[in-house]
Amino acid sequence: MISTIWPLHLRVRSGARLRPAIASAPPRVQDRGNKNGAGARGQMIEMQDAAYGYGAEPLLSDLSLQLPPGSFHFLTGPSGAGKTTFLKLCYAELLPTGGNITLFGHTATGLSRDGIADIRQKIGVVHQDCKFLDHLSVSENIALPLPVTGKGGMAQESNLNELVGWVGLTARAEALPPELSGGERQRAALARAIIMDPDLILADEPTGNVDWDMSLRLLNLLIELNKLGKTVVIATHDLALIRAAKQRVQARVLRIQGGQITAAGADL
Amino acid sequence: MAFLAVFAMALSMAAGRLADRWSDALAQSSTIRISAPPAEMEAQTWAVLTVLEQTPGVESARALSDEDQQALLAPWFGPDLPLDDLPVPQLIEITETADGYDADGLRQRLAAEAPGAVLDDHDRWRRPLAEAAGRLRVLGWLALVLILGATGAMVTLAAQSALSANEQVIRVLRLVGARDSYIARAFVRRFTIRALTGAALGVIVGLLAVAILPSARDTAAILTGLSFSGAGWFWPLIIPPLAGATAFAATRIAAFRTLRSLQ
Ligand SMILES: Nc1ncnc2c1ncn2[C@@H]1O[C@H](COP(=O)(O)OP(=O)(O)OP(=O)(O)O)[C@@H](O)[C@H]1O
Ligand SMILES: [Mg+2]
Numbered sequence: 001m002i003s004t005i006w007p008l009h010l011r012v013r014s015g016a017r018l019r020p021a022i023a024s025a026p027p028r029v030q031d032r033g034n035k036n037g038a039g040a041r042g043q044m045i046e047m048q049d050a051a052y053g054y055g056a057e058p059l060l061s062d063l064s065l066q067l068p069p070g071s072f073h074f075l076t077g078p079s080g081a082g083k084t085t086f087l088k089l090c091y092a093e094l095l096p097t098g099g100n101i102t103l104f105g106h107t108a109t110g111l112s113r114d115g116i117a118d119i120r121q122k123i124g125v126v127h128q129d130c131k132f133l134d135h136l137s138v139s140e141n142i143a144l145p146l147p148v149t150g151k152g153g154m155a156q157e158s159n160l161n162e163l164v165g166w167v168g169l170t171a172r173a174e175a176l177p178p179e180l181s182g183g184e185r186q187r188a189a190l191a192r193a194i195i196m197d198p199d200l201i202l203a204d205e206p207t208g209n210v211d212w213d214m215s216l217r218l219l220n221l222l223i224e225l226n227k228l229g230k231t232v233v234i235a236t237h238d239l240a241l242i243r244a245a246k247q248r249v250q251a252r253v254l255r256i257q258g259g260q261i262t263a264a265g266a267d268l
Numbered sequence: 269m270a271f272l273a274v275f276a277m278a279l280s281m282a283a284g285r286l287a288d289r290w291s292d293a294l295a296q297s298s299t300i301r302i303s304a305p306p307a308e309m310e311a312q313t314w315a316v317l318t319v320l321e322q323t324p325g326v327e328s329a330r331a332l333s334d335e336d337q338q339a340l341l342a343p344w345f346g347p348d349l350p351l352d353d354l355p356v357p358q359l360i361e362i363t364e365t366a367d368g369y370d371a372d373g374l375r376q377r378l379a380a381e382a383p384g385a386v387l388d389d390h391d392r393w394r395r396p397l398a399e400a401a402g403r404l405r406v407l408g409w410l411a412l413v414l415i416l417g418a419t420g421a422m423v424t425l426a427a428q429s430a431l432s433a434n435e436q437v438i439r440v441l442r443l444v445g446a447r448d449s450y451i452a453r454a455f456v457r458r459f460t461i462r463a464l465t466g467a468a469l470g471v472i473v474g475l476l477a478v479a480i481l482p483s484a485r486d487t488a489a490i491l492t493g494l495s496f497s498g499a500g501w502f503w504p505l506i507i508p509p510l511a512g513a514t515a516f517a518a519t520r521i522a523a524f525r526t527l528r529s530l531q
Contacts, residue, residue, distance in 0.1 A: 093443070113528070114447050121445035131440050145444040192444070 044069055044104060044200050044231050045090055051098030052082075052089055059085055061259050063099065067233065069199065072226045072249045074242050075235040076264065077256035083235040084128055086256060087202045090233070091123045092116045104199075121149045124193030126203040128235075130185050132177035138184075139164055139173040142191045149196065160195075167191045167221065182209035183218075190221060200231045207241055215241055223249050269422075270470025270511060271477070273415045274504045278478050280408020281500050283401050300360040304384035312382040313358050319377050320362060325369030332359040416514055423459055423518040430455060431526040438530060452523035456516055463515030467508040475504055 043066045050063040060082045067073060067090075075083050088094040089101055092108050101108040103119050111119065132141045143160050164173050167187040172180060180188065186206050193201055203222060207215035219234075219241060226232045226249055236242065245251050253264035300320075304312045313331055320329040332340070337359060371389045378385040431438070438451055478496065496503070 091443075114449075117442070117445050117447040119445075120443065123445075125443065127443070131443055133437055133440055144440075148441055148444055148446040148450060196445070 042069065043067060043102070046102040047089075047096075047099065048101075049099035050089065050096040050101045052085060052094060052096055054085075058097065059259060060089075060256070060261070061098070063089075063101075063261050065254070065261060067200070067231055069231055070226070070229055071231055072223075072245075072251040073233045074245070074251055074253045075233060075256065076237055076239070076242065076253060079237065081256040082259070083237075083256055084204055086261070087125070087204050087233070087235055090200075090202055091120055091125055121145070121196060122199050124196060124198035124201045126186065126189045126193045126201070126206045128204040128208065130177070130189045132185070132188070134177050137174045137176060138169055138180065138188050141177060142188055142195055144192060145196045163191050163195060168217075183211070183214040186210060186218060187221075190218065194225060194230075198230065201225060201233070203232070203234045205236055206234060207236060207238060212240075216244060219245055269415055269419050270467035270507050271474040272470075273412055273467075273507045273511075274471055274474025274478060276408050276411035276415060277504055277507075278496055280405050280412070281496060281503070283404035283408060297364065298362045298387065298389040300362065300378070301386045301388060302358040302360070302382065302384050303355070303386070304358075304382075306355075308384070309358055312384050313360070315382040316360055316378060316385050319374070319381050320360070323369050323374055323377070325365050325367055327363045327365045329363075330361050332361060416510060419463070419511055420514045420518040423463060423515045424522045427455055427459055427519040427522040428526060430458075431523060435530065438527065442530070448524060448527045451527060452520060455523050456519045459519040460512050460516045464508050464512040467511035471504045471507050475501070 045067040047063045047065050049061075051058045051061040052063075053059050063086070075086060077083055085094065089096060089108070090103070092103060092111060095101075095109050103111070104122060106115060106119065133144065136144070139160060142164060161170070161173075164170055167190060169184060169187055169191070172184055177185065177188070186208070190203065190206060193203070201222065206218050206222070210218065215238065222232050222234060223245065234241075234245075242251070242253060255262050255264040300316055302309065302312050302316060317329055317331065320326050337356060340359075341356070371387065375387050378387060441451055
């Protein structure tokens, strides 16, 4: 299935078992505490006075919050406020320059490189710029985390096909990422994010460049996943999307502004 | 590289054989030449043999008979040489023990006991040659080590450029949760297999080349004698595994170092 992860003919052959979210029975949300690797107090992610700055000036500071398992969060704020930066802190692409961040019970700054990799295997990320390998087909990109994380076992082609169908990309499965439309890219990114059946889904502007109908479809995918017990964080500045979601799930809205994070009021 | 390594190995082994042959076979025998008036000849010969008997390091000594000497000289002067009429020196053949004797000490004693005796211990020219051959053998092995080192450096460079050419792929793999060992494995496998097959080919070609070199065992000349003998032909078989192990280690080190430098 994965023919060439490496463009320079560096092939990695590895059987991989597909275990997308939809293949598993919906677990009870409240059952999912420590069992799925959440921290001692049952939090997926916990921040205590965390701060981050790309340079000397802190971009974000005094971040204190908890993401409990099964919760649904929106992250909003003006462009350049630090939404992407916040999400990067959540999957340890960036480490806090101050305070403390606990990921699945592990202090982020104390993680080894392997420890970071292991935590990322439990987090599905929809990157703002998708981060595909352009020489691999859409379905190969979606299945990429499987051989990489050595989940082993026989490849279940049908599960991958089911997931590709679920995000409506069956007709485009063999296309290359640069040939996809913006909305197709974002659906493919979402499929890749959930193929490992992650406990936590971080979606960075998943509806950034799609029309309203497609936005709602993608939102519905994420709401379905949340109903399956996944913790979901969506960064967006689309307030209409947040309103639409609030009618269907219990979503908390976090607003990043001026380097601080605050719980948004009920005005949304 | 493997091709060169085969030659380095052949050189080293040929030099080793040469060194052994020269130092064992040749340097362990020497001769004493006695030139004296015919009247004193017999007495001096006995005196020399007595001295030799008492010299540590001399295994045996034998005065060549007239027939022996005639046989030695025949190729030059013909078989009818009237030895008795000529002032031909008496020759005494000495066989040394492995440790050898003290040549200077023996010379001094001979000068006192038999003034006509001259020790020709062959060492004057043989020993440097044997030493040179020995050095050539060390040089051969050193060349082998250098070739391995160069292989390691080449593999490191190639791996580093392959790693940086794949930097984007590596970043994406890290983002989806790949451990460094998973990423390194792809590179290590590729370069190890390449080194193994390349070295195997090189060894085959090298062995063929050595085999068809004009061999001249009798002349014992270093270049024409460049070959393997007996079990020596199997030694080059360690080159591919050695190259593979070198590539494995070099790529692994390069990969982990590069990976750590990527955020
Ligand atoms: N690698 C970087 N080095 C330096 N500054 C950076 C880097 N990445 C982001 N920034 C800056 O940090 C600030 C926050 O960036 P971030 O991407 O987190 O914003 P955002 O809220 O996601 O914006 P958008 O809604 O446009 O995606 C911006 O001013 C950006 O220019
Ligand atoms: Mg952003």
